[in-house]
Amino acid sequence: MLHQHAPAVERLGLAPFHTGAEVLHGVSWLGEATSFPQPVGLGATWDPDLLARVGEVVGVELRAKHTADPSVSLNVWAPVVNPLRHPAWGRTEEGYSEDPWVTAELATAYARGLRGDHPRYWRTVPTLKHAFGYSNETDRAVTSSQLRPRVLHEYELPAFLGPIEAGVAGAVMASYNLVNGRPAHLSGDLLDLLRAATDGSLMIVSDAAAPGFVVDLQRFYGEHVESHAAMLRAGIDSFTDNDANAAPTIARVAAALDRGLLDQAVVDRAVLRQLELRIATGELDPELDPFVVGADAIDLPEHRALAREAVAASVVVLENGGALPVAPSARVAVVGPLADRVLHDWYSGTPPYLVGLGTALAGRVADVTVADGGDRVTLRAASTGALVRVSGPTHALTADGRHDADPAAQHDLTDWGDLSWTLRPASTGLLWTGGAWVVRADSTRVGGWVAQETFRRHTHDDGTVSWQHAGSGKWLRVQHDEAGTLVADGAVLADAERFTLEVVRDGRAEVRAAAEAADVVLVAVGNDPHVGGRETQDRPSLELPDGMLATWEATAGAVARVLVVVSSYPYALPADLGADAVVWTSHGGQELGNGLADVLLGDAEPRGHLTQAWPASPDEVGDLFDYDVIAGGLTSRYAHHAPRYALGHGLTYSAVAYGDVASVPSITADDAEVEVRVEVRNDGDRPAHELVQVYAQAPAHRLPFGRPLVGHARAVLAPGTTTTVTVPVAVKRLATWDVTRDRLVVEPGTYELVVGPSSAVAAGTVPLEVVGEPVPPRDWAGPVRAVDADELDDVEISAATRERGDALQVARRRSQGSATYRDGDLRGVRRFSASVSRTHDGAAGIRVDVLDAGAWHTLAELDVPATDDRYAWVPVTADVVDLPDHGDVRVTLTGAARLREVRLER
The missing domain is CATH 2.60.40.10 (Immunoglobulins)
Structure with a gap:
């Protein structure tokens, strides 16, 4: 029962069970269900009541799925409570706010709706994601997030503690990364802080495949038996690993018990927490379960109405020079790649219908013209002289010797930035995809864990182009068969087919014509949530793609231009944008078009406000891997630069x-x-x-x-x-x-x-x-944890032991670093002592300085002796003299030195 997929235990009357149904902003991956705005959009409502109602609908629909199929888990993996520390994070769409307290408030509301209000039974059991320090996708399983005590308690923890203290979260998922040099799945000190916040049961689940990473990627243990024992001791209760195959987990835990690495009581405790979660859902006494619903409680009229309300409430008016609201008598041009598209993200689920902006405006204004701004082109293969076309029931793409440019040989291009493009034959509107070697046009949308529908465009010196399938990295070539089949198997650019690209329909010209004939132009731009920033991929750029800026520029001279940004995250917009209005909303799900149109037309008043600032420049957002928001000047609380649009910004009409x-x-x-x-x-x-x-x-x-x-x-x-x-x-x-x-x-x-x-x-x-009581001078009477410094410079926090405690060491690519301890009581101090170790062989030392009369004076310099390994701690001591009664102490580490504790003894 320690694995995600627990078998039935018939003698106890327990059915098969698995943790985790995805409900980030609607029920995912279980068939049709109501799709609400992304969490970053729900966050922009600043409306806990609305989020609670959304959570309730999502919980009801999951219950309906469970009625139809009892194997559907009532343990849900949502909400995400990681604060939106950096706008380049690929999963920004999943969070609520850069502010931890706003995150806590809104996540608590959503979780309350998911949970229900019964004192004993839960509609579903929400799982908070991801503990802790997780907001980068690049190297996410091997990077260590530096959370010194102030950052941990002031910025990271509040978002987790809010829902737990409110009694609306029954589980937490540990994060992929390391925290202060230790895998999050082994960070028992941190997990204990969460459990201390509730008198109830709190199950800790692993993230998918993360248990294996402890050995295979993080190399924190040498073998899985030891690592699994350590994870259970740290507080992990359920292993999400090896998909549905529980055998490796069972074997590793059994071996740990046999070898004496694990007490049976620890295993029993983990199993008990899972059972307590299941009991809370009414599994063992279904006749008393107050949350049972029929299988048809999905896509109800009131659910559709709430989805539309949620979209409208999340729309943020960023600028308005009088172009909004749009008058019903206006002739409106809706242009750009998101003019009438509704896009999905990885956790969107399957909406029962989709309404785009152009469609929503039809019939509500005098006239609507829609143009996506993309070119329609033909592609002529150099090797055959034929045009690429979609053909046959398999939708394969071929360059088969035909030369006429009928719709099957015309393709619509969309530029999503970072050299990523999608292509669709005009005859079908289905996307090219290259994941199965033969390139076909058979996909309705970009999707999948690895998107198969995007291609990189390379332009040669002679003007011909080659295409690389982004998902596989393979170049497209024309196969030497009778059909001239297009395949994705070229290893290098030299293998790639060269195509002559001819524009059949000029997208910019079409946009320009539509703008000239309109009273108001709505330029709808943004991202596809599967491209250029998503789970596993941070954003390569914070700026709008060149193709979208070209679409915007094509509307220059229009009577009124409104930039409508539909995106998963903020942008650094051009300073000289020249917009008559700017509006943002997240990808809003099935009712995106209707809810957005309600605000643009003034049928609903704008009430959205940003929960994450938009930078004035991509150069002002700081380092993606810097988790010390205080020292790094990150987020609106500590930022050194004025943003383009600030936290909380949002205009009314x-x-x-x-x-x-x-x-x-x-x-x-x-x-x-x-x-x-x-x-x-x-x-x-x-x-x-x-x-x-x-x-x-x-x-x-x-x-x-x-x-x-x-x-x-x-x-x-x-x-x-x-x-x-x-x-x-x-x-x-x-x-x-x-x-x-x-x-x-x-x-x-x-x-x-x-x-x-x-x-x-x-x-x-x-x-x-x-x-109140002032903070007294630092008391040096007992040992001081090295990590409890007031300032850290060029040092990083690392694991004192594999399972507990923190230490300091010199930061990577630095030769020395220091920790400063301010305002200490130094009266009578005669001896300095420290607990030290080494990261590796070689020079290693510490120097102790005291600030006296405005200048630093060295008290002692000590070498760090050789140790058996980095976790073998030894004492070093030195006599010290001539200290002031009060003052600052600085400890400088050099080379391979590690520091766990410091003492100043009298």
């Missing part, structure tokens, strides 16, 4: 103004709640949905504090009205992690509460005085 701001009370204790009250006025002639946000800043704080979001509230204002909006602020949101006492502390002092419509706009500021 009216004119909203802010008035007086007050804090009640203005002096408070560190465990209290205050109310920020602000007067908000609608000076326009339309209703306005205003999201009033409160940010905090602390100019005199002893630590880098940034500008965190600490509260928000929505107000709906009728035209010409004024209201006072009250935003509750829990003072604990001002807390920072005290590394000297291992706890969150709201330090006493004066804070500034900044009120406005986004993180970048301050409509008013009020002071808040917090009284």
